[in-house]
Amino acid sequence: MPTIGVGLIGTGFMGKCHTLAYRSVRAVFDTPLSPRLVSVCDRRAAAAEQHAAQCGFERATDDWHAVMDDPEVDLVSITTPNKFHCEMARAALAAGKHVYCEKPLALTLDEAERMAAAAAEAPGKTIVGYAYTCNPLYQHARGLVRSGAIGRPLFFRGVCDEDYQADPELPWSWRSAKAEAGLGVLGDMMCHLVSMADGLLGPIDSVLADCRIHYPTRPADGGGERLAVENEDVASALVTFKSGVTGMLSSSRAAWGRKNHLAWELHGDAGMLVQDQERMNELRIYRNEGPKSDQGFKTILAAPAHEPYGKFCPAPGHGLGFNDLKTIELANLLQAIADDVPARPDFTEALRFERVIHAIARSAQEGIRVQAG
Numbered sequence: 001m002p003t004i005g006v007g008l009i010g011t012g013f014m015g016k017c018h019t020l021a022y023r024s025v026r027a028v029f030d031t032p033l034s035p036r037l038v039s040v041c042d043r044r045a046a047a048a049e050q051h052a053a054q055c056g057f058e059r060a061t062d063d064w065h066a067v068m069d070d071p072e073v074d075l076v077s078i079t080t081p082n083k084f085h086c087e088m089a090r091a092a093l094a095a096g097k098h099v100y101c102e103k104p105l106a107l108t109l110d111e112a113e114r115m116a117a118a119a120a121e122a123p124g125k126t127i128v129g130y131a132y133t134c135n136p137l138y139q140h141a142r143g144l145v146r147s148g149a150i151g152r153p154l155f156f157r158g159v160c161d162e163d164y165q166a167d168p169e170l171p172w173s174w175r176s177a178k179a180e181a182g183l184g185v186l187g188d189m190m191c192h193l194v195s196m197a198d199g200l201l202g203p204i205d206s207v208l209a210d211c212r213i214h215y216p217t218r219p220a221d222g223g224g225e226r227l228a229v230e231n232e233d234v235a236s237a238l239v240t241f242k243s244g245v246t247g248m249l250s251s252s253r254a255a256w257g258r259k260n261h262l263a264w265e266l267h268g269d270a271g272m273l274v275q276d277q278e279r280m281n282e283l284r285i286y287r288n289e290g291p292k293s294d295q296g297f298k299t300i301l302a303a304p305a306h307e308p309y310g311k312f313c314p315a316p317g318h319g320l321g322f323n324d325l326k327t328i329e330l331a332n333l334l335q336a337i338a339d340d341v342p343a344r345p346d347f348t349e350a351l352r353f354e355r356v357i358h359a360i361a362r363s364a365q366e367g368i369r370v371q372a373g
Contacts (some may be wrong), residue, residue: 002033002034002075003036006068006074006076006139007038007039007040007067007068007077007097008039008077009040009041009064009076009079009080009084010077011040011042011047011050011079014019016051017079018077019055020323020327021327021330023035023055023056024327027335028331029308029311029327031338032334032335033334034310035075035330036058037055037058037070038072038073039070040060041063041067041310042060045060062063065085068088068091068097075097075098076096076098076100077101078092081174082180082181082187083105083181085101085105086107089105089115089126089347090114092124093118093122093124094122095117098125098333098337099127100126100333101128102126103129103130103350105350105351106182109354112351112354115347115351116350116351119347119362120347122177125333126343127329127333128347129326129329132200132325134299134325135275135281136307136309136320136328137283137302138196138199138275140300142199142286144273145266148270149285150267150273152270153183155246156197156200156201156241156245156248157248157265158249159261159262160190160193160250160261160262160263161189161250161251161252161253162255163255163257163258163259164232165254166255168215171219171222172218173325175231179234183357184229184230185232185234185235186232186251186360189251189262190235190249191357192262192287193249193251195353196262196355197239197241198258198356201243203241203373204241205239205371205372205373206371206372207363207372209360209361209363209364210236210364211237211364212235213229213233214233214234214254215254216228217229232364233252234251235252236250237249237360239372260278261276263278272285274297280319280322281301281319282299282300284297286298288302301317302316352373359372
């Protein structure tokens with residue numbers, strides 16, 4: 001079985017998610033390439049060494065350049081804060097590596113465009129971490145839309161809410177600084193919603209938006225002074241798709257009680273589809289057919305009929321989890337590398353999502369409708 005050498009940069013939450021996917025993908029999917037955990041990097045040498053020992057990487061380093069220069073590394077996972085994505089991804093591509101980068105692509109639209117341009121010129125494959133689109137029931141919903149199950153699409157409504165910044169006394173972090181994170185909730189959460197809307201209905205053409213900072217300052221870690229919050233806590237937009245469908249998108253990182261409320265509904269002239277990531281193993285469908293007395297929403301439970309659910313579990317209704325979606329995402333990348341075809345979403349496709357979120361930011365700032373293409 002051919003192997004593919006893996007280098008991981010970043011050992012936080014998403015770094016562990018990537019590692020779990022690398023360790024399980026062959027067992028689940030029998031992929032044509034077998035990941036070999038070669039090198040792990042973290043700016044804290046002790047964290048890199050602990051991750052290597054716990055997860056089976058052959059070596060650890062606190063210098064990300066060493067990962068790029070390592071001839072045994074073929075695929076680089078970038079799970080660092082956003083400000084490092086552009087430099088690291090371009091370096092990996094220049095070194096002939098494949099790149100698995102978390103979202104958003106970069107701090108700025110200019111950086112994202114440079115990443116996509118570099119990927120277009122490089123031999124390596126790229127993929128960006130929009131794992132929610134790998135949900136088997138989301139993919140089933142896409143098929144239902146294409147088959148006309150709810151008729152002609154008319155209107156899309158989506159929300160992406162969490163409460164990780166709902167507490168006004170939560171200490172300031174890098175996520176609140178434009179130089180560290182770039183956009184706020186737009187880059188952290190709204191981009192996921194954009195990726196799902198795009199997958200169902202195609203590209204978004206224009207936006208009319210509003211963005212707000214709910215908590216202008218936060219206490220410095222350790223108390224004392226308060227530091228400015230530089231990016232948005234909440235964002236909303238009226239959108240028009242290139243297809244002519246209209247919609248509304250809204251996202252808040254300060255919504256008490258919401259944990260991963262990545263939810264959408266698509267209205268058609270013959271029915272409706274509804275999904276919420278907090279109940280990721282359910283898809284609801286309403287069809288305007290049969291006696292009115294019998295009509296109502298039907299809940300579809302995830303099952304082996306919804307590929308690739310059956311790769312994980314032979315029994316309906318038992319459910320998949322977030323880490324399973326990352327394993328599906330990685331399997332898609334490894335198959336694309338083996339087949340020498342683009343992975344999805346690659347840097348070019350992910351740039352389309354970046355253009356939408358930056359158009360929302362510009363629309364809110366200038367108070368005008370902005371083209372997103």
